[in-house]
Amino acid sequence: MSDDTILETRDLVKEFKGFVAVNGVNLRVKRGSIHALIGPNGAGKTTCFNLLTKFLEPTRGSIRFNGIDITRERPAEIARRGIIRSFQISAVFPHLSVLENVRIGLQRRLGTSFHFWKPEKSLEQLNDRAMALLESVDLAPFADSITVELPYGRKRALEIATTLALDPELMLLDEPTQGMGHEDVGRVVELIRKVSAGRTIMMVEHNLNVVADLSHTITVLARGAVLAEGPYAEVAKNPQVLEAYVGVAD
Amino acid sequence: MVTHRAALGFAALLIAGLAAPQFGIYPTFLMKCWCFALFACAFNLLIGYAGLLSFGHAAFFGAAGYIAGHAIKVWGWSPECGLLAATAFAAALGWLFGSLAIRRAGIYFAMITLALAQMTYFAWIQLKFTGGEDGLQGVPRGEMFGMIDLTDNMNLYYVVFAIFLAGFFLIYRTVHSPFGQVLKSIRENEPRALSLGYDVARYKLLAFVLSAALSGLAGATKTLVFQLASLTDAHWHTSGEVVLMTLLGGLGTVFGPVVGAFVVIGLQNQLADKVGSWVQVIMGAIFVACVLAFRRGIVGELMALMHRIGLRRV
Secondary structure, rough: OOOEEEEEEEEEEEOOOEEEEEEEEEEEOOOOOOEEEOOOOOOOOOHHHHHHHOOOOOOOOEEEEOOOOOOOOOOOHHHHHOOEEEOOOOOOOOOOEEEHHHHHHHHHHOOOOOOOOOOOOHHHHHHHHHHHHHOOOOOHHHHOOOOHOOOOOHHHHHHHHHHHHHOOEEEEEOOOOOOOOOOHHHHHHHHHHHOOOOOEEEOOOOOOHHHHHHHEEEEEEEEEEEEEEEEEHHHHHHHHHHHHHHHOOO | OOOHHHHHHHHHHHHHHHHHHHOOOOOOHHHHHHHHHHHHHHHHHHHHHOOOOOOOOOHHHHHHHEEEEEEEOOOOOHHHHHHHHHHHHHHHHHHHHHHOOOOOOHHHHHHHHHHHHHHHHHHHHHOOHHHHHEEEOOOOOOOEEEOOOOOHHHHHHHHHHHHHHHHHHHHHHHOOOHHHHHHHHHHHHHHHHHHHHOOOHHHHHHHHHHHHHHHHHHHHHHHHHHHHEHHHHHHHHHHHHHHHHHHHOOOOOOOOOHHHHHHHHHHOOOOHHHHOEEEEEEEEHHHHHHHHHOOOOHHHHHHHHHHHHHHOOO
């Protein structure tokens, strides 16, 4: 495997009691790229994500990250290797403050996460770094708000800030613009472009404008298998892809 | 601002605890209340901050009572050593229960804890040293640290109150610690906490062990007060009672379980000789009313009210 491949799957299979959700998927994600995973509903995109982060156990096949086999590792271990995922619905901690949300991402590295006898004040050393992260997603003015009160688009931005707190090598974004209004979509696209500097992003996305705008490589999944792969312009012309999406060949 | 309010609460608690027996309130009743208050606070650590509903907490409360009673009465240990041994035993039992139960969530978690607690309950019936239905009677109070004579009710009262305060502060600190932050994030969104690299099972287990240990401390202290360890404390009724106290006082609030414990024990005390076994029906009605009408509990509703008034003033 060449050095510029950050993540690779070989013949990844996931069966649910006879139903094959993911069927022999071979993915190769290039370091530093934005790689989109698209496909019709039920194509197995989210299942793929769950396999990559080990929220689901693959039936067969292997996953390699930076050349290391991570197929048998636990989700928390995968996260500590630098693969951080997001979720379809916004993944924030609703009843913690916005600042605390980001601090949760930062505090593991202090090594005091099990210290139940230490005061909360010991976490304040992280506040500057947390504020800088909030600044980068335009959330600094909301630092003391309770997260549940933020509008939806802001929650997604907070989620990205929390993910950035871990300085991940590979970010997996599951439908980052889902359920958003026009303005918010634009803001999140810019945000993803900004944070992609120096890291690799893989995302599942339904909004094809976003995909066309952002991604370098696109993998199209249909019925659990790879249908096509390549840059957007190329994939968009593929007759099989057209058929899967609109049901006609030409 | 929140800490300011908490400080006021602490001061009120401290003054009330120190002054209460001076106003002619029966010390044994107060001691019972403090024991159950600690028990409810320990239970609240698990449900209010880790989001885990255990329905077997009487196992730790009751087991520690037996261990303390046996160590002090039969082995002749000092009260402080008896309490420590009982707390350690409850922690170990908590580790065992926790390791088995935290693999499941929600109702399954509750059912596993209930099943394990029932198993220990029947073990206590069978084992000879517990005295079976009669209980382990006549536990001597002895002298704390060889200098405080616990046969004096007032001395014992202040020792019990000090034990409560120590446990209460440990819980408060745990909730407001780096560990507490992670625990709250797991309660709020477990998959997300996992995806940020936290081994959620290990955090839940530590919370479970802490909660079990402090429940044990409460149970052992109760044995010292009543000079008796009985099956009642290990019975599933007691597991239910601690749920009621915590809900009634305010789940996930620092002071709620204390208020809930005093209300429940107070009502039981007042009503027992007036209405007999109807007290169970009344408790049930309170439970239903609490769940239907004021889910945040007494302290939770008060805090919400203060929040609303504060907003209006702004």
